[in-house]
Amino acid sequence: MILRKASAKASAPAKIILFGEHFVVYENPAILASINRRVNVRVNLNKTQKINITSDLGIMASYTDSKFNLIRGGRNTKTILDPLYKCARDVLLERKQNLGLDINLISEVPYGIGLGSSAACCVATVAAVDSLFHKPEKQWICAKAIESERLVHKNSSGADCYVSTFGGLMSYTKKKGFNKIESRKDLSLIVVNIGIKHSTGSLVSSVKKFREWNVLLFKDLSSYADNICKKAVSAINIGDEKKVGKLMNENHTLLQQLGISHRKIDQMVNICVGNGALGAKLTGAGGGGSMIALIPTENKRKVISEIKKNRYECIPVKIDYDGLLVH
Numbered sequence: 001m002i003l004r005k006a007s008a009k010a011s012a013p014a015k016i017i018l019f020g021e022h023f024v025v026y027e028n029p030a031i032l033a034s035i036n037r038r039v040n041v042r043v044n045l046n047k048t049q050k051i052n053i054t055s056d057l058g059i060m061a062s063y064t065d066s067k068f069n070l071i072r073g074g075r076n077t078k079t080i081l082d083p084l085y086k087c088a089r090d091v092l093l094e095r096k097q098n099l100g101l102d103i104n105l106i107s108e109v110p111y112g113i114g115l116g117s118s119a120a121c122c123v124a125t126v127a128a129v130d131s132l133f134h135k136p137e138k139q140w141i142c143a144k145a146i147e148s149e150r151l152v153h154k155n156s157s158g159a160d161c162y163v164s165t166f167g168g169l170m171s172y173t174k175k176k177g178f179n180k181i182e183s184r185k186d187l188s189l190i191v192v193n194i195g196i197k198h199s200t201g202s203l204v205s206s207v208k209k210f211r212e213w214n215v216l217l218f219k220d221l222s223s224y225a226d227n228i229c230k231k232a233v234s235a236i237n238i239g240d241e242k243k244v245g246k247l248m249n250e251n252h253t254l255l256q257q258l259g260i261s262h263r264k265i266d267q268m269v270n271i272c273v274g275n276g277a278l279g280a281k282l283t284g285a286g287g288g289g290s291m292i293a294l295i296p297t298e299n300k301r302k303v304i305s306e307i308k309k310n311r312y313e314c315i316p317v318k319i320d321y322d323g324l325l326v327h
Contacts, residue, residue, distance in 0.1 A: 003099075023226070090144055114200075115290060136326055194290060
């Protein structure tokens with residue numbers, strides 16, 4: 001394929017899980033939403049035939065024929081950058097090109113707190129590199145990004161990449177895939193960064209063990225989680241924020257019973273609800289990471305003030321309906 005330009009930019013949104021995390025692994029539905037915090041990627045051709053990747057995390061590496069060369073960063077630099085190298089390399093192979101690239105990432109998303117930053121990085125990188133050759137096609141970009149993101153999350157369903165690519169609110173099940181959810185009212189949300197990194201893989205394994213040791217209890221919890229998701233779709237459709245908030249609280253209680261919450265998350269959930277949030281829960285794998293709260297506009301200042309008193313990072317967000325953007 002013929003090169004059409006020497007540089008390109010793309011951005012992709014982070015995501016939150018509103019309902020259904022962990023239970024989705026066992027055929028239950030989950031509700032995801034992309035948010036207006038983005039990963040921005042710029043790609044420039046270079047004349048070295050190396051792929052150089054830099055990130056505002058303070059890390060940098062160079063790849064020559066798949067060989068990794070650390071330039072700046074710690075021991076986890078390779079783990080973070082390898083999926084992005086794979087994104088770029090796979091696009092070049094698909095387009096039958098052997099080019100040197102400088103790839104620069106700037107993120108509005110804290111890394112490793114359950115907001116899908118790795119998926120957004122992969123989506124934006126595939127899109128930026130592919131747009132050097134032609135106008136990218138979202139379905140193809142999503143598929144390539146999922147392949148690379150599985151270097152980070154080996155058993156990823158691809159849901160994070162999908163919602164980052166296409167944007168908006170979506171329900172997802174393993175069997176039925178994705179369905180857009182229409183909302184009559186914008187959800188007024190905040191994300192709270194608990195400041196504790198977690199391992200998604202170990203938490204998924206923990207839930208698997210819980211399921212094996214508590215077969216009947218897990219079946220009951222799973223049925224309850226399924227019912228919550230169905231009610232949540234209806235509540236979002238009609239713009240019933242109070243109902244959505246109540247269901248968020250119920251979902252968090254289920255996740256506590258699975259043992260994947262954290263005392264600091266539970267503390268912030270209680271503080272948010274006690275100061276006017278309609279609902280609050282952990283989002284993502286748990287064990288730290290982030291929590292989300294649904295807050296009416298008139299109570300937002302009070303809730304944010306209480307969060308900051310406890311010295312946690314507070315990130316007001318809105319649902320992003322654009323998904324992937326190629327600039």
